[in-house]
Amino acid sequence: MHNIKDIRSDISSFKDGLKKRFIDVDFEKILLLDENNRKFIQEKENLEKEKKEISKSKDKSLFEKSKEISKKIEEISSSQSKIKNELDNILASLPNLPYNDVPIGKDENSNIEILKSGKIPNFTFKPKSHYELGENLNMLDFDLATKTTGSRFVFVKDKLALLERAISNFMLDTHINLNGYKEISPPLIATDSTMFGTGQLPKFDNDQFELKLDDSNDRKFLIPTAEVILTNMVKDQIINKEILPIRMVASTPCFRKEAGSYGKDTKGMIRQHQFYKVEMVSIVEPNQCLAELDRMTNCATKILDLLKLPYRKIILCSGDMGFSAEKTFDIEVWLPSENKYREISSCSSCGSFQARRMKARYKNSKKETVFVGTLNGSGLAVGRTIVAILENYQQEDGSILIPEALKPYMNNIDKINKI
RNA sequence: GGAGAGAUGGCAGAGUGGUUGAAUGCACCGGUCUUGAAAACCGGCAAAGGGGCAACUCUUUCCUGAGUUCGAAUCUCAGUCUCUCCGCCA
Numbered sequence: 001m002h003n004i005k006d007i008r009s010d011i012s013s014f015k016d017g018l019k020k021r022f023i024d025v026d027f028e029k030i031l032l033l034d035e036n037n038r039k040f041i042q043e044k045e046n047l048e049k050e051k052k053e054i055s056k057s058k059d060k061s062l063f064e065k066s067k068e069i070s071k072k073i074e075e076i077s078s079s080q081s082k083i084k085n086e087l088d089n090i091l092a093s094l095p096n097l098p099y100n101d102v103p104i105g106k107d108e109n110s111n112i113e114i115l116k117s118g119k120i121p122n123f124t125f126k127p128k129s130h131y132e133l134g135e136n137l138n139m140l141d142f143d144l145a146t147k148t149t150g151s152r153f154v155f156v157k158d159k160l161a162l163l164e165r166a167i168s169n170f171m172l173d174t175h176i177n178l179n180g181y182k183e184i185s186p187p188l189i190a191t192d193s194t195m196f197g198t199g200q201l202p203k204f205d206n207d208q209f210e211l212k213l214d215d216s217n218d219r220k221f222l223i224p225t226a227e228v229i230l231t232n233m234v235k236d237q238i239i240n241k242e243i244l245p246i247r248m249v250a251s252t253p254c255f256r257k258e259a260g261s262y263g264k265d266t267k268g269m270i271r272q273h274q275f276y277k278v279e280m281v282s283i284v285e286p287n288q289c290l291a292e293l294d295r296m297t298n299c300a301t302k303i304l305d306l307l308k309l310p311y312r313k314i315i316l317c318s319g320d321m322g323f324s325a326e327k328t329f330d331i332e333v334w335l336p337s338e339n340k341y342r343e344i345s346s347c348s349s350c351g352s353f354q355a356r357r358m359k360a361r362y363k364n365s366k367k368e369t370v371f372v373g374t375l376n377g378s379g380l381a382v383g384r385t386i387v388a389i390l391e392n393y394q395q396e397d398g399s400i401l402i403p404e405a406l407k408p409y410m411n412n413i414d415k416i417n418k419i
Numbered sequence: 420g421g422a423g424a425g426a427u428g429g430c431a432g433a434g435u436g437g438u439u440g441a442a443u444g445c446a447c448c449g450g451u452c453u454u455g456a457a458a459a460c461c462g463g464c465a466a467a468g469g470g471g472c473a474a475c476u477c478u479u480u481c482c483u484g485a486g487u488u489c490g491a492a493u494c495u496c497a498g499u500c501u502c503u504c505c506g507c508c509a
Binding site: 038041042044045046048049051052054055056057058059060062063064065066067069070218237238239240359361363367369 | 429437438447448464465466467468469470477478479488489490499
């Protein structure tokens, strides 16, 4: 969420920034609402002051007048809050501004590759897709999931279930022991205000699984990513500078409706309603955001290095970035069956954008209370890592070699064979 | 699910209708003292929003939302959350 004061004082950079995202914003309207809002506030405050003085004086002859003032205040207040609401609604739906080194472009075609790493495997046979491999092993069952649950779910069985667990533990251990993240096992359900904090609401209501509850005024949602719940751990707080940076990691299931992606990746486990993801979140001083983004991205690629999976790193262009991000690196892993790279991690700096929504602040060295910076990144998506391992480590007979780094987590087996 | 207690500033904790934005303690910051530090002493220290070039000033805020009153942290109602006891169950 942007600060209306900042918009007021530097409207051109907001115009430019949002233009880069190809979003049409009625700034005239924003300024008008802001102006009226402030006008009403002033009127209201004058009356409040008058009223306060009467009540202090305890002069009974003025009590009637005070009642009248109260009525007026009420009228002005309701006009003011209407306008404030309208203004807030507009502001809440504006995405973050792209950082100045983010390439300009409308969609993924303008993303820029930054580096390539790892060796693309050379198969002497036609590599199979992960779902063919998994089904042939009898360890992935999509049809069964459709029967019990619906489309875009899967049963993972036997050694592949073990692989899923192994990947998750391996990634967690690496981030905890090597990369300095603290492990968290968070709730998988978040309230609407939590979802607002990280930017899922109000705009992306449709992408979320909402729980149906008959009591409680809060709306509750299954988390679409651990980012939501981890980042909100600092919500409504003024935290100590000394505890920054905070680095947290969690492995959680994620739930997404994937509305609007009908027909996309309908086969296999690339795009599921439920998947495991290891998520990193950093809370930092805002001027550290970009350095932390590089650090976090390196933590993610480290996993792929250790798993010896070929990947590339790209920077997302302005139009392809998520709502809250000011700068995003995607990491894409090589998938032999598709003969291309597919996203396996996305690391974003959100600057103070989420912090403002969450009211997450700290005292800086000048003793000012300012908003923190927040970052999040996958490290990595577990489901897609299974896909990548199946496809890159497949053998001609349909068996799967286990990457060296995972063996300790897989009871030291070398290979997954059909049973 | 039944019964009770509670929610106040970074933390702890007073305050039950009238200059209370809120005692006190801790933490934190500045100063005196000291070779330096500690201790002691003195002073400062909430947030959000509005106005002002600024010094500064005004308004709001004691879980949330309604209500009573000229006036609410304090009274009433509803809600949320926390704690204790009992019951039930992973």
